[in-house]
Each structure stands twice: as C-alpha cells, then as structure tokens.
Amino acid sequence: MLKYLLICILALIVWWAWRAPRRRERAVPPRNVEGDENMVACARCGVYLPASEALPGPRGTYFCSSQHREG
Numbered sequence: 205m206l207k208y209l210l211i212c213i214l215a216l217i218v219w220w221a222w223r224a225p226r227r228r229e230r231a232v233p234p235r236n237v238e239g240d241e242n243m244v245a246c247a248r249c250g251v252y253l254p255a256s257e258a259l260p261g262p263r264g265t266y267f268c269s270s271q272h273r274e275g
C-alpha cells in the first residue's frame with residue numbers, strides 16, 4: 205500500500221516539475237510591448253488609439269484629436 209502511495213507522490217512530483225517550467229514560460233511573454241497598451245476609442249469617430257496618446261474628455265471619455273474633443 206505504501207508503495208502505491210510513494211509512486212503516486214513521485215508521479216505528482218514529476219508531473220509538477222514538468223509543468224512548472226512551462227507555466228513560467230507562459231507567464232514570461234512580454235506584456236509591456238507597445239502594442240499591448242490599453243486601447244481606448246475616440247468618443248466621436250470611434251477610432252482606437254493607445255490611452256497615452258488619447259485626449260481625455262469629460263466623464264471618462266477619450267478623443268483622438270483636439271478637434272474631435274472640441275467639436
């Protein structure tokens with residue numbers, strides 16, 4: 205009985221050791237690539253652009269240009 209338990213534990217360890225590096229690999233892929241930035245839509249024309257390049261408008265809206273924000 206103890207033998208089966210040992211094999212079970214060993215299998216679990218092997219499975220975990222085999223899985224752990226893969227999980228880490230999957231977590232590593234670059235998350236802060238420029239294209240991965242938070243995208244927002246212009247409230248006037250609906251075009252998508254990075255939040256850092258968008259012009260913030262009232263009530264949490266964003267605009268692609270000052271013309272769209274003021275017009």
Ligand SMILES: [Zn+2]
Pocket residue numbers: 246247248249250251267268269272
């Ligand atoms: Zn626009």
